Amino acid sequence: MADLIKLIESWIRNLLLGWGAGEGLTLFILQALGSVLVVMLCFGIVIALIWVERKLAGRIQDRFGPNRAGPYGIFQSFADIIKIFTKEYVTPTGADKGLFNIAPVLAMASVLAIWAVFPIASNLIGADINVGVLYIVAISAFGILAFLMAGWSSNNRFALLGASRSVAMLISYEIPMVVSLLIPVLLAHSMKLSDIIKAQQPWWYLIIAPLAALIFLISSMAEIGKAPFDLLEAESELVAGYHTEYSGMKFGMFYVAEFLHQFTVGALITIFFLGGWSGPMAENWPVLGVVYFYGKAFLVYLVISWIRLSLPRIRIDEMLNLNWKFLIPVSFINLVVVAVVDRVMLDLNMTRWMYVGVMLVLNIVILLAALYISGKSQPSIELEEFPPRPVAVSNPPENS
Amino acid sequence: MSLVSLLFLFTAVLTCGASIMVVTTKNMVQAALWLVLALFGGAVIFVLLQAPYIAVIQVVVYIGAIAVLVIFAVMLTRQTEGELLPGKTNQWPIAALLSAALFVGMAYFYLSSPRTALMAPVLDPKFDLIRELGQQLVSPNGYVLPFELASILLLAALIGSIVVAWRK
Numbered sequence: 001m002a003d004l005i006k007l008i009e010s011w012i013r014n015l016l017l018g019w020g021a022g023e024g025l026t027l028f029i030l031q032a033l034g035s036v037l038v039v040m041l042c043f044g045i046v047i048a049l050i051w052v053e054r055k056l057a058g059r060i061q062d063r064f065g066p067n068r069a070g071p072y073g074i075f076q077s078f079a080d081i082i083k084i085f086t087k088e089y090v091t092p093t094g095a096d097k098g099l100f101n102i103a104p105v106l107a108m109a110s111v112l113a114i115w116a117v118f119p120i121a122s123n124l125i126g127a128d129i130n131v132g133v134l135y136i137v138a139i140s141a142f143g144i145l146a147f148l149m150a151g152w153s154s155n156n157r158f159a160l161l162g163a164s165r166s167v168a169m170l171i172s173y174e175i176p177m178v179v180s181l182l183i184p185v186l187l188a189h190s191m192k193l194s195d196i197i198k199a200q201q202p203w204w205y206l207i208i209a210p211l212a213a214l215i216f217l218i219s220s221m222a223e224i225g226k227a228p229f230d231l232l233e234a235e236s237e238l239v240a241g242y243h244t245e246y247s248g249m250k251f252g253m254f255y256v257a258e259f260l261h262q263f264t265v266g267a268l269i270t271i272f273f274l275g276g277w278s279g280p281m282a283e284n285w286p287v288l289g290v291v292y293f294y295g296k297a298f299l300v301y302l303v304i305s306w307i308r309l310s311l312p313r314i315r316i317d318e319m320l321n322l323n324w325k326f327l328i329p330v331s332f333i334n335l336v337v338v339a340v341v342d343r344v345m346l347d348l349n350m351t352r353w354m355y356v357g358v359m360l361v362l363n364i365v366i367l368l369a370a371l372y373i374s375g376k377s378q379p380s381i382e383l384e385e386f387p388p389r390p391v392a393v394s395n396p397p398e399n400s
Numbered sequence: 401m402s403l404v405s406l407l408f409l410f411t412a413v414l415t416c417g418a419s420i421m422v423v424t425t426k427n428m429v430q431a432a433l434w435l436v437l438a439l440f441g442g443a444v445i446f447v448l449l450q451a452p453y454i455a456v457i458q459v460v461v462y463i464g465a466i467a468v469l470v471i472f473a474v475m476l477t478r479q480t481e482g483e484l485l486p487g488k489t490n491q492w493p494i495a496a497l498l499s500a501a502l503f504v505g506m507a508y509f510y511l512s513s514p515r516t517a518l519m520a521p522v523l524d525p526k527f528d529l530i531r532e533l534g535q536q537l538v539s540p541n542g543y544v545l546p547f548e549l550a551s552i553l554l555l556a557a558l559i560g561s562i563v564v565a566w567r568k
Contacts, residue, residue: 099433130530134456141464145436148471152429160475167472174464191530 004287005124038115038126045294046259047077053259053305060309087248092155095245099153104246104253107146111261113139118267119194121277121289132193133185136268137178140223143261144170147232147242150254154245162241166225166232169319173222173229176215176327183212183338184272197276203356206273209338211363213273215331220265221304222323224258228311231319266300267293274300330370337362408448415441432471436463453530 009030016026051066051074058065066073091100117132119125129135144167151163185191187208188199206213222229233241243254270276274296277289314322341362345355418438425431439462446455536542 096427096430099430129452130528131452131456134453134460138456138459138464141459141468144468145433145463145471148468148475149433152471152475164472164475167468171465171468 003123003285005121005290006286034126035116038120039112042112042115042260042263043256045263046256047081049259049263049298049301050077050080052302056302056305057309060306081252084249084252089250090245090247092245094155096153096155099149100245101250103146103150103153104250104257106142106149107257108253108260110139110142110146111257111264113142114264114268117193118271118293119197119276120293121286122283123286124290125194128192128194130190130192133181133191133196137174137181140174143223150246151242154242156245158239159242159244162232162238162244165238165316166242169222169225169229169232172320172323173219173327176323176331177219177223179328179331179335180212180215180219181272182335183209186335186339187342193271193276197271197278200275201278202352204273204275208356208359209273209334209363210360211330211334211367212338213269214367215327215334216272217269217300217304219323219327220268221307222319224261224265224304226258226262226304227308228314229319230308230313231316234313262304263297263301265304266297269300270296326370326374330366333370334363334366337366404448408445411441411444411448415445428474429471432467432474435470436467439463439467451529453533 012033013026013030016029017023021029054076055065055072066076069075069079091097114136116126117129117135119128147163147166147170151159151161151166154160184196184200184205187205188196190196190199200208225232232238233243238244243251246254270293276296277286277293279288279292282289282292338359341358345358350358415438418434418441421434422431422438425434439458443455443458443463446452446458537547538544
């Protein structure tokens with residue numbers, strides 16, 4: 001009973017072996033079942049998440065949100081899914097048909113493939129490869145490709161503009177994201193995700209490396225293109241950005257991929273900074289680990305939603321300045337300082353308490369110093385004064 | 401035929417086909433995307449060779465950075481945007497000859513090497529390839545000199561790009 005999932009696994013294994021399936025085939029079927037289960041769980045979660053997000057958005061914007069279909073509108077997402085399946089697929093004239101159809105699939109796959117390496121519980125790991133962190137970075141490259149393909153193949157100026165904006169943003173924000181991911185790797189001395197979780201057993205990296213967690217949160221919010229970084233689909237400027245021309249379930253796939261990516265970022269922050277599946281009793285009861293993992297990821301998801309519902313969209317120059325003039329220098333300085341201090345303190349044989357305290361104080365000092373310096377060096381913007389030009393008056397003053 | 405060799409065969413055919421499409425497709429964006437597929441096939445072959453680190457780095461560097469920049473650059477050049485381009489220059493026989501010579505040379509050295517007949521050694525699962533790679537890169541007995549030289553080259557390229565882009 002302590003290990004429900006292993007119990008089911010061994011039951012299926014014995015059943016298949018009893019039916020005369022070979023050892024290799026049984027392993028293959030079990031692994032295929034596992035991957036299908038993870039993917040299906042992702043889709044199930046997304047359906048729930050869309051409802052939660054809309055309800056939360058409603059509350060924050062002082063309205064009800066979905067409240068018609070079922071109690072508290074929980075069946076709203078199902079109604080939307082059924083509706084979206086009945087919609088017509090429209091392919092614009094002059095579109096590159098092959099790429100136009102592959103792009104939504106690639107967008108979805110690039111998010112789902114990340115889940116292959118996640119350790120969901122202490123004994124429930126998809127593929128525990130020793131390049132796990134790099135794998136995550138590599139897979140996100142396909143997301144960028146999907147945006148590019150969608151934007152270019154649509155034969156639409158707005159889509160192309162949205163795609164080029166998104167690539168400019170995603171490539172730049174990948175740098176602070178990867179550099180801040182280096183810090184958990186450096187502290188855990190491993191790129192294996194299960195090792196990173198084990199290394200933060202008593203102290204989460206949120207406490208040891210809060211600055212890296214903050215930079216990772218900001219840059220991955222840019223990676224998923226949610227407000228305040230939703231320049232790539234700014235409605236007032238670009239219609240809908242790279243997915244302007246998509247309709248029906250092809251649009252639905254982009255939409256689901258976006259929500260799932262937000263939840264995936266929650267899971268990534270959980271693994272790298274919030275101790276993954278760890279929690280009280282999670283070692284003995286791996287099923288509890290699953291609950292903790294998804295619960296923490298869900299909490300981070302809510303935080304991201306909260307930020308995105310609270311902040312307005314930033315301008316494109318602000319977006320580039322924030323990245324190149326603030327996040328990248330701070331993340332590099334943070335990396336160097338953490339690497340040196342970690343090494344020195346390991347040689348000094350400090351107690352764990354001292355280690356955590358020094359790291360926490362250092363992170364806060366770096367953040368405050370960075371905020372102080374960037375505040376000082378902010379160039380004052382001189383607004384050009386234009387004389388008022390009233391358009392409602394039949395005889396404008398400068399003509400009279 | 402084992403599953404691994406089946407996978408290798410599939411990947412090899414896919415990679416070769418994609419590579420041919422790169423040079424024969426007339427649409428430049430499509431050619432760049434075929435290049436992505438060819439590079440991805442290369443990454444899969446690295447995985448089959450039990451080199452996951454190199455496979456992942458192949459995807460990060462070639463697909464994540466280089467291919468995306470190539471596609472981006474192609475998309476921004478207005479003349480090539482979806483228009484038909486001349487597929488080949490009149491230097492193609494020389495290029496074909498050169499690449500054929502390269503292939504024959506590589507195949508010859510591969511087949512004549514005594515190590516070809518050896519089976520790949522089975523690694524101890526405890527053996528950490530990445531740790532070993534990292535230590536080789538920074539140890540004085542290993543590859544620290546090429547590593548540092550490559551770093552200086554990259555730094556020079558970085559400074560050079562800043563100088564080129566500097567507003568006078």
